[in-house]
Amino acid sequence: MQHRFLHRAIELAATNARSSAGGPFGAVIVKDGEVIGEGVNQVTAINDPTAHAEVLAIREACRKLGVYQLPGCELYTSCEPCPMCLGAIYWAHIDRVYFAATQQQAAAAGFDDAFIYEQIPLAPEQRSIPMAHVELPEAMAPFNEWKGNPRRTPY
Amino acid sequence: MQHRFLHRAIELAATNARSSAGGPFGAVIVKDGEVIGEGVNQVTAINDPTAHAEVLAIREACRKLGVYQLPGCELYTSCEPCPMCLGAIYWAHIDRVYFAATQQQAAAAGFDDAFIYEQIPLAPEQRSIPMAHVELPEAMAPFNEWKGNPRRTPY
Numbered sequence: 001m002q003h004r005f006l007h008r009a010i011e012l013a014a015t016n017a018r019s020s021a022g023g024p025f026g027a028v029i030v031k032d033g034e035v036i037g038e039g040v041n042q043v044t045a046i047n048d049p050t051a052h053a054e055v056l057a058i059r060e061a062c063r064k065l066g067v068y069q070l071p072g073c074e075l076y077t078s079c080e081p082c083p084m085c086l087g088a089i090y091w092a093h094i095d096r097v098y099f100a101a102t103q104q105q106a107a108a109a110g111f112d113d114a115f116i117y118e119q120i121p122l123a124p125e126q127r128s129i130p131m132a133h134v135e136l137p138e139a140m141a142p143f144n145e146w147k148g149n150p151r152r153t154p155y
Numbered sequence: 156m157q158h159r160f161l162h163r164a165i166e167l168a169a170t171n172a173r174s175s176a177g178g179p180f181g182a183v184i185v186k187d188g189e190v191i192g193e194g195v196n197q198v199t200a201i202n203d204p205t206a207h208a209e210v211l212a213i214r215e216a217c218r219k220l221g222v223y224q225l226p227g228c229e230l231y232t233s234c235e236p237c238p239m240c241l242g243a244i245y246w247a248h249i250d251r252v253y254f255a256a257t258q259q260q261a262a263a264a265g266f267d268d269a270f271i272y273e274q275i276p277l278a279p280e281q282r283s284i285p286m287a288h289v290e291l292p293e294a295m296a297p298f299n300e301w302k303g304n305p306r307r308t309p310y
Contacts, residue, residue, distance in 0.1 A: 001287070001289065003289075003291075006289055006291065007291075007293075010291070010293055010294065010296060010297060013296075013297035014296045014297045014300045016297075017297050017298075017300035017301040017304060017307070018300045018304060020304055020306040020307055020308065022308075023301070023310065024297035024298050024300060024301040025297065026297070043223050043246075043310050044223055044308040044310050047217045047218060047221055047222060047223045048214050048217055048218075048223065049213060049217060049223050049224060049225075049243065049246040049247040049248075050205065050210050050213060050214060050243045050246065050247075055205050058204060058205060059203050059205060062202045062203055062204060063202060063203070065202075066202055067202060068198050068199055068202045068203065068204050069204060070204075078294075078297055079297075080279065080286075080288070081286075082242060082246075083238055083239075083241070083242040083245075083275055084238075084239050084240075084241075084242025084243050084245075084246060085239075085242070086238070086239075086242075086271075086274070086275055087237060087238040087239025087240070087241075087242060087271055087275075088204065088205045088239050089284060090238075090239075090270075090271045090274060090284065091198075091204040091205065091237075091239060091271075092204040092205075093204075094284060095284070096284065096285050096286070096287075097279075097284060097285070097286040097287070098286075098287050098289050099279075099286065099287075099288060099289070100288075100289060100290075100291050100293075100294040101294040101295060101297075101298070102288055105294065105295060105298070106298070108298075109295070109298035109301065109302065110302075110309075111298075115245075116241075116242055116245045116246075117275070117276070119241070119245060120238055120241055120242075120272070120275050120276070121272070121275070121276055124235065124252075124254075129244060129245065129249060129250070129251065129252060130251050130252070131235075131236075131251070131252040131253075131254065132156070132251075132252070132253050132254075133235070133254060133255075133257055134156065134158075134161055134253050134254070134255060135255075136158075136161060136162075136165070136255050138162075138165055138255075139165065139233075139255040139256040139260065140256060140260060140264070141165060141168075141169045142165060142168035142169045142171075142172050142179035142180065142181070142233055142234075142256075143172075143179050143256070143260070143261070143263075143264035143266075145169045145172035145173045145179060146172040146178070146179040146264065147264065147265075149172060149173060149175055151175040152172070152175055153175065153177075153199040154265075155178065155198050155199050
């Protein structure tokens with residue numbers, strides 16, 4: 001853990017909040033002691049509900065390195081990641097995460113993702129956004145195409 | 156629920172798997188009976204671990220409509236969403252989700268996100284990717300900037 005990276009994430013977050021460009025969140029990806037990706041919340045700025053600081057930092061780091069996974073990398077973020085970002089962190093195979101503000105501090109500031117944390121473990125049909133499994137005979141067709149394609153890139 | 160949209164999501168998924176462009180997943184966003192966003196898995200194609208079909212369909216729909224939330228919209232996806240996509244669906248305020256293949260069918264085909272589902276509810280320090288809260292006096296600075304900025308766009 002190096003404090004300077006967490007300070008950088010907080011600085012990005014504060015600058016973003018001050019500039020009205022987006023929400024008060026910032027994140028950096030570090031590899032071998034160097035920042036290889038930075039992100040600030042841009043949800044309202046670019047009309048993208050997935051444009052959280054962590055997601056954008058991961059995307060930038062992957063683009064720079066030309067990879068789709070980030071083993072050997074650490075994420076420093078101004079605030080505890082939401083469930084979407086947590087999923088992104090797992091798919092990116094990041095080594096470790098450091099965060100400054102907690103979920104509870106974010107909630108006190110009006111950014112409450114506790115509700116989403118509660119929804120994830122529920123069965124699809126029990127969630128507040130109704131999710132329904134529709135049985136179709138061709139549901140497995142994409143997976144069969146995948147398995148039958150010798151040029152596929154596993155990930 | 157209109158079967159044609161779920162068929163379209165599966166068709167996108169199968170075509171993507173056949174073309175080796177990315178994983179066997181496809182999704183469409185529907186508003187007022189019309190497709191306003193489509194996505195296929197592009198994780199390996201564009202080096203972006205967050206480029207799941209659902210995320211890309213949400214981004215496209217938001218871009219087209221010039222909005223950062225999608226109330227009044229439905230998501231049709233070839234496969235039950237992973238936790239990251241579930242988070243994205245909640246942030247996007249989508250009305251309803253229909254999926255064809257289940258988590259279990261995806262796992263049988265080698266796409267197992269049960270592990271991530273198990274990780275989300277754990278305390279940060281108990282997760283397989285270690286996540287640590289670092290207490291800093293300036294942790295709340297971004298939120299204070301946000302609250303003090305009258306030009307902020309709440310979301």
